[in-house]
Amino acid sequence: MPANFSSIVGEYMSATIPRYCNSLVKNRHHNGHPDLIPAGMYVNNSVQYSSVGIEIKASRYKRAWQGHNPENVWLMVFVFNSDSARNTTPKPFEFVKVVGAQLDREDWKFSGRSAQSRRTITASVTKSGYDKMMANWIYDTSVV
Numbered sequence: 001m002p003a004n005f006s007s008i009v010g011e012y013m014s015a016t017i018p019r020y021c022n023s024l025v026k027n028r029h030h031n032g033h034p035d036l037i038p039a040g041m042y043v044n045n046s047v048q049y050s051s052v053g054i055e056i057k058a059s060r061y062k063r064a065w066q067g068h069n070p071e072n073v074w075l076m077v078f079v080f081n082s083d084s085a086r087n088t089t090p091k092p093f094e095f096v097k098v099v100g101a102q103l104d105r106e107d108w109k110f111s112g113r114s115a116q117s118r119r120t121i122t123a124s125v126t127k128s129g130y131d132k133m134m135a136n137w138i139y140d141t142s143v144v
Contacts, residue, residue, distance in 0.1 A: 009058035070108030076100035098139040101132040
């Protein structure tokens with residue numbers, strides 16, 4: 001269920017950002033990549049794959065972000081805190097960090113999967129990618 005919640009947060013941000021930035025639209029292609037694309041660049045604002053746009057991820061983790069493929073992409077990550085089954089005192093949902101940067105294939109480590117595995121293939125942001133993201137922070141509650 002935690003992965004589902006991260007997906008919901010990411011989908012919410014992909015749908016909300018274009019309300020405030022009219023040069024971007026949510027990619028209308030089912031499972032299209034990236035999530036946000038330039039308005040009017042593609043027919044019906046729909047493209048299966050493009051290197052132009054912004055991929056959105058939401059995560060409970062402050063690092064070790066994952067995607068499905070190692071590729072050149074603008075990545076924007078929304079890091080959040082939320083209630084979990086381990087907490088005895090409920091706490092409200094909050095964003096703690098938003099970072100974004102243009103990553104190159106070299107900023108990803110492809111994890112793949114074994115022939116017996118049923119999990120989705122993944123690629124993880126490496127230290128070089130993490131450093132790029134952190135150098136280009138957008139929102140950070142730890143910065144006063």
